[in-house]
Amino acid sequence: MANCTTTHEQHVNATAQQLWAAWINPDIMAKWFWPMYPDSTYQTDARQGGEYRYASEKTGVGAYGIFTEVVPEHLLRMTWNWVDEHQNDEETVSVWFEDGVIRLEHAAATMDSCDMNRAAWTDRLRRLMELWGRKEQAEPKA
Numbered sequence: 234m235a236n237c238t239t240t241h242e243q244h245v246n247a248t249a250q251q252l253w254a255a256w257i258n259p260d261i262m263a264k265w266f267w268p269m270y271p272d273s274t275y276q277t278d279a280r281q282g283g284e285y286r287y288a289s290e291k292t293g294v295g296a297y298g299i300f301t302e303v304v305p306e307h308l309l310r311m312t313w314n315w316v317d318e319h320q321n322d323e324e325t326v327s328v329w330f331e332d333g334v335i336r337l338e339h340a341a342a343t344m345d346s347c348d349m350n351r352a353a354w355t356d357r358l359r360r361l362m363e364l365w366g367r368k369e370q371a372e373p374k375a
Contacts, residue, residue, distance in 0.1 A: 236343065237340070237341055237344055238340045238347070239338070239339050239347050241336070241337045243334070243337075243358040244362075245333060245362045245365050246365040246366045248333075249330040251365065253306040255361060256309060256328060256330075257277045258277075259277065262275040263275065264360075264364060265363070265364055266357060267289060270294065272291050273287065274288055274289075274290075279300060279305075280303055281301065281302060282300065284298070284300075285311065288316060294317065295316030297314050298311045298313050299312050302327075306330055307329065307330055309326075310325070310328075311326050312324070324340060324346065324350075326339045337354055
């Protein structure tokens with residue numbers, strides 16, 4: 234059960250279609266998700282019930298889960314599990330795509346997780362925005 238949620242909104246010079254592709258195309262994900270880990274792999278089966286796995290074997294960092302709701306070019310909702318943690322409570326991530334804006338919510342069980350997620354998504358979404366350029370900067374919401 235989620236006890237906290239971190240919410241982000243990033244304005245980008247990109248269409249909903251481009252933002253969607255950035256989440257489901259491994260070549261595009263490699264440019265923004267974890268580019269600092271060159272061995273990262275991104276496996277995405279973007280359909281309801283489909284699985285995803287993002288991982289860097291050298292660093293031991295990774296996330297995996299199942300897509301619980303998929304509306305192409307509009308919404309990805311997924312379970313979220315960290316590879317390197319033994320957690321009992323499953324986290325969830327929801328991402329909404331619109332022309333010029335991406336919204337993300339990450340629900341977790343602990344405030345420590347939310348604090349870590351807030352910092353991580355702020356960094357990732359900044360790199361995503363840099364692919365197309367800034368439309369305007371929006372700070373993550375608490």
